[in-house]
Every structure is written in C-alpha cells, then in structure tokens.
Amino acid sequence: MIQMAEDAKNNPPHFTNAGFDIVAIAASAGGLTAQIKVLSTLPAEFPAAIAIVQHISPEHPSFMAEILSRRTDITVKQAEEGDDLTPGTAYIAPPNRHLLVNDDGTLSLSQSKLVHFLRPSADLLFESVAATYKERAIAIVLTGTGSDGAMGVEAIKKMGGTVIVQDVKTAEFSGMPSAAIQTGDVDFILPLDEISRVLVSLVMGKCN
Numbered sequence: 001m002i003q004m005a006e007d008a009k010n011n012p013p014h015f016t017n018a019g020f021d022i023v024a025i026a027a028s029a030g031g032l033t034a035q036i037k038v039l040s041t042l043p044a045e046f047p048a049a050i051a052i053v054q055h056i057s058p059e060h061p062s063f064m065a066e067i068l069s070r071r072t073d074i075t076v077k078q079a080e081e082g083d084d085l086t087p088g089t090a091y092i093a094p095p096n097r098h099l100l101v102n103d104d105g106t107l108s109l110s111q112s113k114l115v116h117f118l119r120p121s122a123d124l125l126f127e128s129v130a131a132t133y134k135e136r137a138i139a140i141v142l143t144g145t146g147s148d149g150a151m152g153v154e155a156i157k158k159m160g161g162t163v164i165v166q167d168v169k170t171a172e173f174s175g176m177p178s179a180a181i182q183t184g185d186v187d188f189i190l191p192l193d194e195i196s197r198v199l200v201s202l203v204m205g206k207c208n
Contacts, residue, residue, distance in 0.1 A: 012105035012132050015087045018047035020203050021136045022085060022101065023130045026122030026152070027126025028055040030172030032064065034192055035142065036071045039090065041196045044073035048138075048203045050090035051079070051107070051129065053099055055144065058166040064092050083107040087147070093120035121175075125154020135160030138202065140195065142166045144176035150183050157173045157185035162202065164188045164195060 015021050027034055031054045039050075054064060068090065069076040077083075079091035085105045093099035098110040098120045110124075122141070126149060129137045139156040141149045143166060153163050163186045168174040170192040180186060188198060 012101075012103060013085070014136065015047050015049070018087065018203055019136075019205060020048050020133075020138050022129055022133050023048055023050045023138045023140060023199065023203070024101075024122075024125050024152075024156075025050060025052045025142065026125065026144070026149040026176065027053075027142035028148065028173065028176055030143035032067065033172070034166065035064075035068060037192050038140070038142070038196050038199070039068055039072040039074065039076070042072060042074050042200065043204075044088060046074050046200070047103070049085035049087055049089045049101060050074070051085075051101060051125060052090055052092045053122045053125045054092065055120070055148070056095055061192040068092075071100060074151060079107050079109065081107070081109050092147065096120075096201045099122050100124060101132050102128070103132050105132070122149035127155045130159040130161055133161070137161035137162065138199070140164045140166075140194075140199070141176050141180040142157070143171040143173050145173045146175050146206040147179035149176055150179040153180045153183050153185050157183075162187050164198065165193065167191045 013048050065076050065078045075089040100108045165180045165186045166177045169179050171177050
C-alpha cells in the first residue's frame with residue numbers, strides 16, 4: 001500500500017514497510033548483464049520503486065524491459081511520461097530520453113540537452129531522486145565507461161541518501177564505478193554478486 005503525505009506541500013508518496021522509497025540504478029557498457037544479476041534475485045514483494053538509466057543506442061528501440069522482465073519477479077517496464085512510481089516496479093529510461101523523478105512521485109521524460117554527451121543521463125536521474133526523496137533514496141552505480149553518475153552520487157549523499165557502487169574488480173568496465181568511488185561519497189563498494197543481498201537488507205530490513 002502507498003501512504004500519501006498529508007500536508008499542503010507537493011510531496012512524493014512514502015511506501016509502507018520500506019526503509020527506502022526508491023532505488024536509482026545507472027549502468028553503461030556491460031550493464032545489461034549486471035542489471036540481470038541485481039534484479040533477478042529481488043523478491044516480487046520488494047517494497048521500493050526502481051528507476052534505471054542504461055546507456056544504449058539512441059537510434060534503435062530498446063528491448064531491455066522485455067529481457068529483464070523474463071529474469072526477475074518484480075515488474076519491469078519502459079518508463080512513460082507521468083508514470084506513478086510503484087513499489088516492486090522497475091522503470092527503464094527509453095532511448096534518447098532523460099528520466100527524471102518529480103516531487104510528486106511521478107516520472108518525466110525529457111529531450112533536453114545531452115549531459116556529458118549522454119541522454120539518458122545518470123547524473124540527472126540521481127539529482128532528481130536526491131531532491132525528491134532525500135534520505136529515502138538509494139543510488140547504485142554499475143559497470144560502464146565514462147564518469148556519468150559521479151555528480152549524481154554527490155547529490156544523493158548531500159541529501160542524506162545511500163550510495164552503492166559495484167567493485168571495479170567485478171565490473172566489466174570500470175569507468176563509472178571508479179568515478180563514483182573517487183567522489184568519496186560511497187557507502188558500499190560491493191562485488192556484483194552481493195549488491196542484491198545488501199539492497200534487500202537495506203530496503204526490507206533482512207537478507208535474502
């Protein structure tokens with residue numbers, strides 16, 4: 001069930017029985033394999049929403065949602081404008097669209113300018129999540145080239161959120177994890193095989 005904030009401000013929903021409301025995941029090269037590893041062991045009753053930025057070709061349709069749906073018990077869909085964040089659902093940024101979380105817990109898609117030559121941008125997703133969910137947000141940086149996500153990691157920590165980064169030794173491409181770690185704003189540096197277990201522990205208060 002979703003517990004809505006009851007004041008005059010435009011606040012996002014807080015999900016019951018969840019230590020955190022949202023998990024934002026960023027990946028680039030090698031990311032599909034890594035995301036399958038993380039999502040495949042999440043329980044269907046995972047009580048937080050998940051937002052995913054994966055760097056993919058802007059010229060072609062993405063089949064990530066279909067591929068991931070076959071590998072996990074949670075719901076996976078390509079994000080659409082105005083989607084309401086729902087527990088146990090992962091929303092994937094469409095090709096060539098920035099994915100942003102609004103302060104009412106809905107999603108926006110944008111074709112605003114490229115960030116570090118990228119669209120979608122992990123930095124923009126993380127920054128919007130930090131502004132909206134503050135200490136109830138988790139950011140995860142997985143394998144990838146470049147440094148996308150590092151500025152967003154700093155925003156997550158500044159607002160009291162939690163940051164998990166894939167250990168570069170288990171990352172197919174070390175650029176993104178290394179850049180995130182170098183910020184000094186990382187709470188957990190974990191082998192890929194351990195990320196899901198720790199995520200469940202943080203969000204659900206137990207290990208799977």
